[in-house]
Amino acid sequence: MTATTTAPVATTPVHTNRQPSARLRAWATRAPLLPALVFMIVVTQLPFVATLVISFFDWNSLYPDARHFAGIDNYREVLTDADLRHSVWTTVLLTVAVVLASLVLGLVLALLLDRRFRGRGVVRTLLIAPFLVVPVAAALLWKHVLYNPEYGLFNGLLHYVGGPQPDWISNTPLLAVEASLVWQWTPFMMLILLAGLQSRDHEQIEAAWVDGASDWQIFRHLTLPHLRRYLELGALLGSIYIVQNFDAVFTITSGGLGTANLPYTVYQSFYQAHENGLASAAGVLVVIGSIIIATFALRVVSSLFREEVSHA
Amino acid sequence: MSAVAVRLRSRRKGVGLGLVAWLLGIVFFLPIAWMALTSFHSEADAATNPPSFAASLTLDGYREFFGAGGGASPWPALINSTVASVASTLFVLVLALPAAYALSIRPVKKWTDVLFFFLSTKMLPAVAGLLPLYLFAKNTDMLDNIWLLVILYTSMNLPIAVWMMHSFLSEIPVAIIEAARVDGAKLPTILTRVVAPIALPGIAATALICFIFSWNELLFARVLTGVVAETAPVFLTGFITSQGLFLAKVCAASLVISLPVLAAGFAAQDKLVQGLSLGAVK
Numbered sequence: 357m358t359a360t361t362t363a364p365v366a367t368t369p370v371h372t373n374r375q376p377s378a379r380l381r382a383w384a385t386r387a388p389l390l391p392a393l394v395f396m397i398v399v400t401q402l403p404f405v406a407t408l409v410i411s412f413f414d415w416n417s418l419y420p421d422a423r424h425f426a427g428i429d430n431y432r433e434v435l436t437d438a439d440l441r442h443s444v445w446t447t448v449l450l451t452v453a454v455v456l457a458s459l460v461l462g463l464v465l466a467l468l469l470d471r472r473f474r475g476r477g478v479v480r481t482l483l484i485a486p487f488l489v490v491p492v493a494a495a496l497l498w499k500h501v502l503y504n505p506e507y508g509l510f511n512g513l514l515h516y517v518g519g520p521q522p523d524w525i526s527n528t529p530l531l532a533v534e535a536s537l538v539w540q541w542t543p544f545m546m547l548i549l550l551a552g553l554q555s556r557d558h559e560q561i562e563a564a565w566v567d568g569a570s571d572w573q574i575f576r577h578l579t580l581p582h583l584r585r586y587l588e589l590g591a592l593l594g595s596i597y598i599v600q601n602f603d604a605v606f607t608i609t610s611g612g613l614g615t616a617n618l619p620y621t622v623y624q625s626f627y628q629a630h631e632n633g634l635a636s637a638a639g640v641l642v643v644i645g646s647i648i649i650a651t652f653a654l655r656v657v658s659s660l661f662r663e664e665v666s667h668a
Numbered sequence: 669m670s671a672v673a674v675r676l677r678s679r680r681k682g683v684g685l686g687l688v689a690w691l692l693g694i695v696f697f698l699p700i701a702w703m704a705l706t707s708f709h710s711e712a713d714a715a716t717n718p719p720s721f722a723a724s725l726t727l728d729g730y731r732e733f734f735g736a737g738g739g740a741s742p743w744p745a746l747i748n749s750t751v752a753s754v755a756s757t758l759f760v761l762v763l764a765l766p767a768a769y770a771l772s773i774r775p776v777k778k779w780t781d782v783l784f785f786f787l788s789t790k791m792l793p794a795v796a797g798l799l800p801l802y803l804f805a806k807n808t809d810m811l812d813n814i815w816l817l818v819i820l821y822t823s824m825n826l827p828i829a830v831w832m833m834h835s836f837l838s839e840i841p842v843a844i845i846e847a848a849r850v851d852g853a854k855l856p857t858i859l860t861r862v863v864a865p866i867a868l869p870g871i872a873a874t875a876l877i878c879f880i881f882s883w884n885e886l887l888f889a890r891v892l893t894g895v896v897a898e899t900a901p902v903f904l905t906g907f908i909t910s911q912g913l914f915l916a917k918v919c920a921a922s923l924v925i926s927l928p929v930l931a932a933g934f935a936a937q938d939k940l941v942q943g944l945s946l947g948a949v950k
Binding site (some may be wrong): 365367382385386387388389391392393395396399400401402403404406407431448464465468469471473474475476478479480482483484485486488489490491492493494497498499500501502506507508509511512513515516539542543544547548550551552555590593598599600602603606607610618619620622623626627632635636639640642643646647649650653654656657658659661 | 683685686688690692693694696697699700702703706714715716718719726739764767769770771774775776777780782784785786787788789790791792793794795796797798799800801802803804805816819820821823826827830854871880883884886887890891901904905907908910914915918919920922923926929930933934938943944945946948949950
């Protein structure tokens with residue numbers, strides 16, 4: 357095989373000889389990459405293109421014969437439908453609240469863990485654990501074991517102090533979902549911010565300390581500026597995951613009581629209502645929202661990335 | 669203020685703040701500890717108000733969960749989840765390792781663009797492709813087939829793996845590889861003797877993180893599986909509506925199904941941030 361291919365190449369003029377072999381070498385370099393690349397394009401990009409196409413059709417799978425091109429009707433319906441508009445709003449509210457709360461809590465925990473104290477490793481492990489509970493299991497834990505108005509832990513503890521016995525999920529459904537998500541996502545933020553804290557320039561901080569700067573001054577003028585990009589990264593990655601959250605909404609409230617976010621609505625509109633066109637239009641809207649967040653996220657990741665490459 | 673005074677001040681504050689850290693750690697862990705304790709209580713003791721902290725311990729919750737009371741056995745779901753998570757993780761490694769090699773050790777042109785393409789697919793929400801995937805599965809008789817989930821979980825984790833492995837492989841000094849090449853080592857030798865030993869801990873961490881994400885996944889599994897290919901999280905959704913006294917059983921179920929994730933997570937603890945931040949944070 358090799359003998360037959362190399363023989364004619366040797367007799368050809370130099371310039372034609374070099375080009376195919378250079379091209380061959382480029383393909384040899386590319387070859388290991390191609391399976392992964394092709395796989396990703398087929399499995400993730402094609403379905404999305406299909407979603408985009410379906411979103412322009414009026415298509416209920418219970419009445420497949422009535423399927424017809426509908427232009428932007430689905431989008432008009434999604435954007436004017438009170439329930440759907442509400443789910444857009446719920447998604448924004450849920451994402452912003454969870455990301456901000458877990459970021460602030462994560463920052464506090466990261467600052468505490470950045471100091472040396474007895475049992476730091478144990479505390480770190482305790483704090484990471486909530487992130488390592490299967491999301492559905494975590495949601496069940498909050499729904500039945502903590503929130504239950506009759507025998508939940510929260511009301512049980514309130515009982516000791518003679519407090520009220522509220523029905524947490526019915527009274528504040530969205531807050532109930534958010535609290536469980538904050539509990540799961542705070543460790544994530546803490547880990548990212550802790551990594552940020554540990555990459556600080558410790559000599560600089562020492563110098564500021566010796567010069568008599570207060571803890572607050574050091575935090576405000578040295579630590580916080582350094583952490584800025586880690587805060588951004590945590591917020592953006594957190595947003596990407598929480599915009600897509602399905603597990604907690606599905607488990608704790610089953611989308612009821614005004615907690616249905618966009619992913620849940622998409623799921624419901626095709627899985628239960630069989631409205632394929634509407635579901636796709638809502639799906640495309642989720643994507644547009646994600647692209648807006650992702651553009652910022654990619655910029656932050658790429659600036660951290662560039663810095664690393666230039667350090668290397 | 670003298671240096672000694674500064675250090676004294678900070679030490680006294682350090683003890684106080686250490687206590688605060690301990691307190692917060694315990695508060696965060698309390699729901700899990702309570703879940704574990706409840707799973708060992710009898711159903712009657714699990715559902716009391718005020719809570720019965722010192723009730724006698726029993727394995728009834730676990731027996732119930734594993735089907736002693738005539739409920740559905742969780743074993744098929746646990747086996748499905750294991751197949752989906754392990755198989756997809758293996759596929760991810762097989763695809764991601766060569767890709768990461770072509771993006772770090774012998775980089776293709778425009779390798780950063782390729783890297784960011786992988787990342788951007790991760791930012792495309794899963795619901796965006798869910799309906800076409802469902803219709804495709806329905807028309808090709810792939811609904812309720814665990815291998816469909818394996819393919820989807822592979823695509824879900826591949827970008828994370830490519831990014832993580834790229835960052836691990838980039839840590840290998842090019843000089844070592846060049847030296848081996850000069851000494852006459854062929855590519856397979858270089859890969860197995862030089863690259864693999866340095867990259868192995870990173871590869872292991874990547875695999876553990878992919879395993880966790882696959883094990884946790886609910887949306888695809890919920891929509892695309894039924895009775896046959898049901899995974900562990902889908903099994904858990906059976907507990908969404910209350911079924912009388914069932915707290916101990918729910919806690920046992922949640923704990924057993926979370927155990928593989930807790931184990932994998934703690935094993936990969938050091939590389940967890942790097943994986944979750946797609947290699948952006950070391």
